[in-house]
Amino acid sequence: MKKSYYLFNPGRMSRKDNTLKFTPVDEEGNEGVPKYIPVESVNNLFCFGSMDANSSLFNFLGKQQILVHFFDYYEHYTGSFFPKDYLLSGKVLIAQAEHYLQPEKRMSLATRFVEAAAFNMLKNLRYYDNRGKETGIQIEKIESYLNQIPFAETVDSLMGIEGNIRMSYYEAFDIIINEFEMGNRTMQPPSNEVNALISFVNMLCYTLCLDMIYHTQLNPTISFLHEPGERRFSLALDIAEVFKPVLVDRLIFSLLNKRQLSDADFDKNLQYCLLKESGKKTVIEAWEAKLNETIKHRSLKRSVSYKHLVKLECYKLVKHIMGVEEYKPFKAWW
């Protein structure tokens, strides 16, 4: 089984035959005991600490189709090493671009993303509403915004509706989360624990979507809801929209309500709030556990992991784009 490796400590990564060798290096430049990672076990690498590497390492990673994601000191995603696309298809690329260029085709896809995201948000809110957390007001608001979708004529106005839905949804976070307060959603920099957590896990979700896109014929820069090239690989943002409520938000609720994270896991300052390394490790462990969790899939009739659900979403998009079958986005059915 391939897995993700998260590198927190500074050090040097190099190629040693068919393994990766990681040599930790401390602040004085002293080398620690190297660790060896068989390359077949690596799905991707996340670099949080500073990493020294040379081009032969990247040539090797590229051949093995391993993506590397980089983050700065403040946990911001800064970019990815994205090896040469190995599943290229000119026909899929042209069809994908066509779905962006033709307004009706683009709107049709963009609408599906927003509706599925809202559906999955409502699912979360109803779950808590049934358990005595009163989120009825937010549910109603979101439902009324949903009714506006058929009247949206442009992707911009759709984005506006999406923004309103998300705002109402975030309002419910203070009702759902017991210990911490979120207040307004602030992103850069996050102002409190809940915001810090949302930013961090959203970013994990984004990289997950990017990884899955990489292993299909889809081009990550041509998106439908988000404006292509606006920032990052915008198709990953489109797909993440659908999965955030199920993967990110549920994880945050459970981490906080089960007190798996405490004040001590955050680094708080007047200006910002960030996860400390202890906090990041707890979150990543929970995130990995979530991705490997399986559910019985309705149409495949077998168990699939949450992670695989994202890949399946990419297949559905390829099918839609190629005119094989209309895209039915993932909606939490349980």
Add this chain to the structure above:
Amino acid sequence: MSFIISTHINYYFICRRKLWLFTHGIHMEHESDLVYEGRMIGEVSYTDRSKKYTEIEIMGSKIDYYDPNRKIVHEVKKSDQMEIAHEWQVKYYIWLLKQSGIEDVEGILEYPKMKIKKKVILTEEDENTLKQIVKDIELIINQKSCPPCIHKKYCHSCSYFDFCYIIE
């Protein structure tokens, strides 16, 4: 210029949808594992004979084991589950060789895992059938829409299973 290659012939017998997807560049990630495994079987089973064989490419089709002295094409497969497809693939190789002036070639289909070998020859009737098959393949791959899912037992071992069966 793109040729009809032996993979097309193979897929034509297995599933037309697979043929269409393949020619539209929709390849599955773990297909490459299968290719790899196939190659491993080849390498492991034929290390001693590798010198005798020539790897040749005619019109886009790659023949891994061709014995030019005895004029025999060897094709090594993992399992005999899709024997018809394998047979026509070998017949196609023989036909391609014939078109490039090499006559009287025979084929041997081998399943080392099962220790089975099978002789394959190309008859005149086969040649006519192949002509028809190539025409059919061209029609299928040029059609605008993807052929429907075959819903056969074979789907479960097909690398496109998730792709074909995922609905929502």
